[in-house]
Amino acid sequence: MKSLELIVERIILSSRWILVAFYLGLSLSLAVYAVSFGYKFLKVAGGVFVLxxxxxxxxxxxxxxxxxxxxxxxxxxxxxxxxxxxxxDESDTDVSFIGKLDAGSLKIKVASSIVAISSIHLLQVFLNAEQYTDGKIMWLTAMHLAFVVSAVLLGFLEQLTKKTKTTD
Incomplete structure (x- = not known):
């Protein structure tokens, strides 16, 4: 029975390598997004005297x-x-710039990034307010506030978790 348990544990631990496919996919999506960014930049640069x-x-x-x-x-x-x-492997690559993020810190950084992205979208909406209905602006603002509240709550929960770990 112990050998079966060891096999199951090895399979479960090895399955984490499946995540590599997702990270490689994100790398490819980043490359595609860079092309999209380049196209947007060229449009802006081409319209610098017109806009x-x-x-x-x-x-x-x-x-x-x-x-x-x-x-x-x-x-x-x-x-x-x-x-x-x-x-x-830190001897092969300098990854010290990342700052070691645990899962909780990563969630907070992701939530903060989502709030920043949402803020920019909402600012774009406000600058083009005449193109949106009041109802649409209200819903976009409510969604943004939901992102803000979620990020604040995640930060609060992370602080509680850290305090609990230090007192144990």
Whole structure:
């Protein structure tokens, strides 16, 4: 019975390597997103003398939004790989810039990134308010507030967890 238990444990532990397919897929999606970003940038650069100030601000917010999304993808890939699959060999790569994120810290960073992305989208909506109905703006604002409350609650729960761990 003990040998069966060892086999099951090895299978379960080995299955974490399946996550590598997801992280490689995210890497490829990041490359595709970089092409999309390049296209958006060329459109903005081509319209630099045509766009008015408001349109230029909206275009820049779109580029900032894309950079935040790309950073979120990288953060999830690196932290997820290191937390759930395998540690990076620090002698081969300098990963000290990441800051060691545990699963709880990663959730908070992801939630914070989502709030930042949502803020940019909401700002874009407010700058183009005439194109939206009041009801749509209300729902977008409510969704943003839900993201903010979720991020704050995740941070609060993480603090409670850390306090509990230090008192044990």
């Amino acid at each position: 008015d100030e408001g349109e230029m601000i909206l275009a820049m917010l779109g580029l900032i939004d894309a950079a935040l999304v790309a950073s979120l993808i990288v953060m999830v890939m690196i932290s997820g790989y290191e937390n759930f699959v395998s540690r990076f």
